[in-house]
Amino acid sequence: MATTSTTVPSAGPFLGSRSFLARLREGDEIARLVTLLFAASVVLITLLIVYELWQGSVLPRHKFGFAFLRTSVWDPNFDNFGALPFIFGTVVTSAVALFIAVPLGIGAAIFLAELAPARLSDALEFFIDLLAAVPSVIYGLLGIFIVVPVMRDVIQPALKNTLGFIPLFKGPAFGIGFLTAGIVLAIMVIPYIISVSREILLSVPRDQREAALALGSTRWESTWKVVVPFARTGIMGSIFLALARALGETMAVTMVIGNTPAIAASLFSPGDSIASVIANQFTEATGELYTQSLIELGLVLFLLTFILNGLARVLILVTSQRGSAHA
Amino acid sequence: MKRIAAIFLMTFGLADFFLARAALSINGAGASFPEPIYSKWFDEYHKKDPNIQINYQAIGSGGGIKQITEGTVDFGASDGPMNDDQLKSFQDKHGFPVLHFPTVLGAAVPTYNIPGVNAELNFTPEALAGIFLGKITKWNDPALTGPNSGVNLPGNDIVVVHRSDGSGTTYIWTDYLSKVSDEWKSKVNKNTSVNWPTGLGGNKNEGVAGLVKQTPNAIGYVELIFAIQNKMPYGKVKNSSGQFIKADLASVTAAAAGAAKDMPADFRVSITNAPGKMAYPISSFTWLLIPSKFSDASKRDAIKGFVKWMLADGQNDTEALAYSKLPKEVVSMELKALDKVQ
Amino acid sequence: MNARLRWRKFVSNFMLTMTGVCALVSVAVLFFILGYLVYHGGASINWDFFTKLPAPVGESGGGMANAILGSAKLLLLATLFGVPIGFFGAIYLAEFSGSKVAFVVRYAADLLNGVPSIVIGIFAYGVAVQPFKHFSTFAGGFALGVMMIPITLRSTEQFLLGVPRTLREGAMALGASKWKTIATVVVPAAYRGILTAVLLAFARVAGETAPLLFTALGNRFWSNGWNEPTASLPVMIYNYALSPFEDWHRQAWAAGLVLLGLILVINIVARAILARGISVPRA
Numbered sequence: 001m002a003t004t005s006t007t008v009p010s011a012g013p014f015l016g017s018r019s020f021l022a023r024l025r026e027g028d029e030i031a032r033l034v035t036l037l038f039a040a041s042v043v044l045i046t047l048l049i050v051y052e053l054w055q056g057s058v059l060p061r062h063k064f065g066f067a068f069l070r071t072s073v074w075d076p077n078f079d080n081f082g083a084l085p086f087i088f089g090t091v092v093t094s095a096v097a098l099f100i101a102v103p104l105g106i107g108a109a110i111f112l113a114e115l116a117p118a119r120l121s122d123a124l125e126f127f128i129d130l131l132a133a134v135p136s137v138i139y140g141l142l143g144i145f146i147v148v149p150v151m152r153d154v155i156q157p158a159l160k161n162t163l164g165f166i167p168l169f170k171g172p173a174f175g176i177g178f179l180t181a182g183i184v185l186a187i188m189v190i191p192y193i194i195s196v197s198r199e200i201l202l203s204v205p206r207d208q209r210e211a212a213l214a215l216g217s218t219r220w221e222s223t224w225k226v227v228v229p230f231a232r233t234g235i236m237g238s239i240f241l242a243l244a245r246a247l248g249e250t251m252a253v254t255m256v257i258g259n260t261p262a263i264a265a266s267l268f269s270p271g272d273s274i275a276s277v278i279a280n281q282f283t284e285a286t287g288e289l290y291t292q293s294l295i296e297l298g299l300v301l302f303l304l305t306f307i308l309n310g311l312a313r314v315l316i317l318v319t320s321q322r323g324s325a326h327a
Numbered sequence: 328m329k330r331i332a333a334i335f336l337m338t339f340g341l342a343d344f345f346l347a348r349a350a351l352s353i354n355g356a357g358a359s360f361p362e363p364i365y366s367k368w369f370d371e372y373h374k375k376d377p378n379i380q381i382n383y384q385a386i387g388s389g390g391g392i393k394q395i396t397e398g399t400v401d402f403g404a405s406d407g408p409m410n411d412d413q414l415k416s417f418q419d420k421h422g423f424p425v426l427h428f429p430t431v432l433g434a435a436v437p438t439y440n441i442p443g444v445n446a447e448l449n450f451t452p453e454a455l456a457g458i459f460l461g462k463i464t465k466w467n468d469p470a471l472t473g474p475n476s477g478v479n480l481p482g483n484d485i486v487v488v489h490r491s492d493g494s495g496t497t498y499i500w501t502d503y504l505s506k507v508s509d510e511w512k513s514k515v516n517k518n519t520s521v522n523w524p525t526g527l528g529g530n531k532n533e534g535v536a537g538l539v540k541q542t543p544n545a546i547g548y549v550e551l552i553f554a555i556q557n558k559m560p561y562g563k564v565k566n567s568s569g570q571f572i573k574a575d576l577a578s579v580t581a582a583a584a585g586a587a588k589d590m591p592a593d594f595r596v597s598i599t600n601a602p603g604k605m606a607y608p609i610s611s612f613t614w615l616l617i618p619s620k621f622s623d624a625s626k627r628d629a630i631k632g633f634v635k636w637m638l639a640d641g642q643n644d645t646e647a648l649a650y651s652k653l654p655k656e657v658v659s660m661e662l663k664a665l666d667k668v669q
Numbered sequence: 670m671n672a673r674l675r676w677r678k679f680v681s682n683f684m685l686t687m688t689g690v691c692a693l694v695s696v697a698v699l700f701f702i703l704g705y706l707v708y709h710g711g712a713s714i715n716w717d718f719f720t721k722l723p724a725p726v727g728e729s730g731g732g733m734a735n736a737i738l739g740s741a742k743l744l745l746l747a748t749l750f751g752v753p754i755g756f757f758g759a760i761y762l763a764e765f766s767g768s769k770v771a772f773v774v775r776y777a778a779d780l781l782n783g784v785p786s787i788v789i790g791i792f793a794y795g796v797a798v799q800p801f802k803h804f805s806t807f808a809g810g811f812a813l814g815v816m817m818i819p820i821t822l823r824s825t826e827q828f829l830l831g832v833p834r835t836l837r838e839g840a841m842a843l844g845a846s847k848w849k850t851i852a853t854v855v856v857p858a859a860y861r862g863i864l865t866a867v868l869l870a871f872a873r874v875a876g877e878t879a880p881l882l883f884t885a886l887g888n889r890f891w892s893n894g895w896n897e898p899t900a901s902l903p904v905m906i907y908n909y910a911l912s913p914f915e916d917w918h919r920q921a922w923a924a925g926l927v928l929l930g931l932i933l934v935i936n937i938v939a940r941a942i943l944a945r946g947i948s949v950p951r952a
């Protein structure tokens with residue numbers, strides 16, 4: 001019965017030695033079966049989702065095969081569907097988001113875990129948890145009315161003037177596009193990075209820090225060279241978690257990305273992501289192949305997040321176990 | 328906590344009971360091009376007959392066709408008639424056909440936002456096709472400055488805005504471009520959504536109008552009423568007789584005049600680039616898609632009742648919202664066709 | 670003090686200050702969002718917003734009364750569907766299961782938790798809209814309910830496992846059967862934690878938009894019963910924000926303020942419940 005995979009001290013099922021009949025009479029067996037039913041339905045629903053996605057995308061899987069992932073045409077008029085522009089958009093916006101969110105998030109987590117007095121740290125953590133609860137449509141609302149105009153009139157022209165020689169920052173400034181979507185995503189995932197990284201950093205054993213300080217390190221050196229490396233895998237986990245969230249994010253991205261399937265070198269270019277093309281076209285795709293291609297996009301998205309979430313969990317688990325093994 | 332939850336549930340159940348008992352509700356979805364007039368009509372009709380509420384969701388013409396075929400809504404709406412394949416797939420799925428009923432006439436207009444330019448621009452078919460193919464990229468391209476001699480067009484990049492969702496406005500627009508440009512026809516063709524050679528996508532008429540308004544140097548296409556209501560400038564378009572015509576009630580009606588005389592029995596007709604000196608070339612009927620059989624008689628009667636009202640009194644609301652009335656011939660044909668709905 | 674040490678001290682102070690700046694920036698975003706919503710939404714909120722139906726397209730005035738009720742109905746359904754599965758599933762995991770089954774269930778729940786909301790939308794359209802030939806409040810509630818399951822399940826399980834073993838053994842020693850022990854000792858002991866978990870799951874789905882686009886659709890009137898499409902606040906915000914009408918933008922801000930206010934209040938209440946009486950050590 002001993003579970004080795006969880007970090008929680010397991011109370012464990014305490015099956016006694018009483019007979020099956022006795023347990024049935026006391027209601028235990030019934031309770032077990034009833035709760036089992038509910039637990040099984042969780043598994044069932046998950047399997048059903050996978051089944052729906054798989055079954056719903058038979059046509060394009062047969063017609064296009066893996067070429068679906070490599071082609072960049074999305075043409076409902078001539079029944080040609082390729083996912084590349086959407087995969088590109090999803091990956092680019094998420095990359096931009098992480099580029100901004102990781103340094104900020106980890107910096108903030110270090111402050112909360114290492115520097116701030118416990119009281120302040122908890123108070124700030126409270127606000128950060130609230131931030132994580134803000135629904136994405138609200139980020140989209142603020143994105144449209146605040147971020148987009150600021151990007152168009154201030155940030156993009158400034159980037160163009162200073163870094164315009166890099167292809168990333170070329171082209172007309174529309175305000176909407178990959179960069180804007182990435183920034184909005186960054187704002188959305190920062191709380192996740194902070195929250196998880198802070199927990200991880202707090203779980204690093206005291207003696208590690210104290211040893212480093214005793215050896216004459218400055219406070220920053222003990223943090224950066226001892227504590228952070230110790231927590232490295234866990235922090236990576238938090239980043240993967242944020243990435244998984246960014247990849248699947250729909251509303252906020254749809255509202256600011258431009259909704260144009262494009263593969264472009266410039267971050268100013270409008271684009272489209274997997275989630276937003278589904279949101280835009282799913283209810284109105286006429287023709288089986290068109291609808292099913294959108295469902296296959298859903299399948300691709302599902303697999304991407306599935307892999308990332310798995311990696312994230314393994315990494316977080318590894319670190320926290322190392323931490324508790326030490327303590 | 329429990330008590331709060333109970334009180335909450337009670338109020339809520341009561342509210343739901345009193346508010347929602349009233350009516351027979353009918354659900355429709357589709358084109359956003361006629362949404363202003365439809366929402367007005369359904370509002371009026373609900374006031375006239377409080378027992379019937381018709382909920383219309385503007386999810387786009389492609390959506391109207393798809394959802395009526397799936398059978399998830401009671402009626403659909405589209406600005407592009409369903410093609411033969413789509414009609415066949417409806418027939419195969421349900422065992423009876425779906426019927427088209429024209430409701431009003433509308434126009435798609437090129438709307439733009441060029442800082443410093445308030446004039447009404449003239450567009451030739453070649454210029455529109457060039458811009459939307461991505462071949463004309465600057466506002467001071469000769470194709471644009473030629474017909475707009477008095478206007479000082481800037482050398483800025485043109486930002487093309489199109490619909491990102493399946494849309495009848497797109498159908499009308501691309502139907503028109505296919506008729507006037509062979510290159511467009513072979514590369515892009517007409518449909519409710521197409522593979523755009525260039526530009527940004529906006530969701531629905533609202534999204535395109537919003538993007539054009541928010542983006543300097545943008546050009547997009549929207550249903551006439553959206554341009555008027557948002558006080559956005561929109562241009563004249565050169566018609567098949569060589570005249571630059573502004574979209575308005577008269578010019579759209581003129582475009583329908585020819586079609587009204589020999590309307591096919593199923594009402595599926597395109598009036599883009601129509602002949603006639605005063606005809607606005609990017610005009611179209613818009614249709615309700617109504618199944619020819621209903622399993623629920625009360626819904627059937629309600630929908631037929633609405634269509635009758637719409638063809639009579641309802642037509643009087645159209646002009647205030649910049650839609651043109653249906654020609655008389657079409658109205659009487661539709662009243663006859665309504666008998667096919669059972 | 671030599672130059673090198675001074676330099677190291679400087680780097681240390683500088684970097685530590687920077688981390689503080691990072692934290693400040695991150696938290697400032699929340700206050701910025703709140704401030705902006707209160708500023709814009711507050712100016713637009715009025716009595717009509719809560720009591721009137723939406724006006725026809727392009728006409729100003731009207732409100733979102735039907736969307737408010739619609740959201741409440743959707744959330745009620747979601748809770749009725751998602752919470753029991755999560756709650757009883759968690760009891761199974763914490764009290765009855767062997768490690769193999771538990772692993773599978775936990776894995777499935779984590780997987781479900783990671784499924785992007787738009788994919789849940791496709792799923793719900795496939796199982797709750799298409800077969801019934803109806804966009805409906807039920808379908809929307811189902812989609813949101815599916816999203817509530819993993820959140821409720823995993824956190825409830827944590828709180829149940831946190832109940833000390835001695836409590837259970839005490840009850841069993843007094844002759845209580847196992848399910849009686851669970852019902853009268855374990856669950857009450859973890860009550861606050863579970864309530865928090867449910868509230869947080871509730872708040873999480875309250876703002877979900879993507880799964881509703883293909884399920885609850887929308888409605889310009891009061892939704893006529895549970896089997897009809899319904900308006901909801903998040904979808905209204907989405908549609909109104911993308912519209913070109915000033916008056917609809919105004920209402921989108923108002924709706925945003927109401928929605929965010931609701932979610933933040935639930936979050937704060939949930940955390941307060943947990944903090945006020947931690948009867949259970951946190952895992």
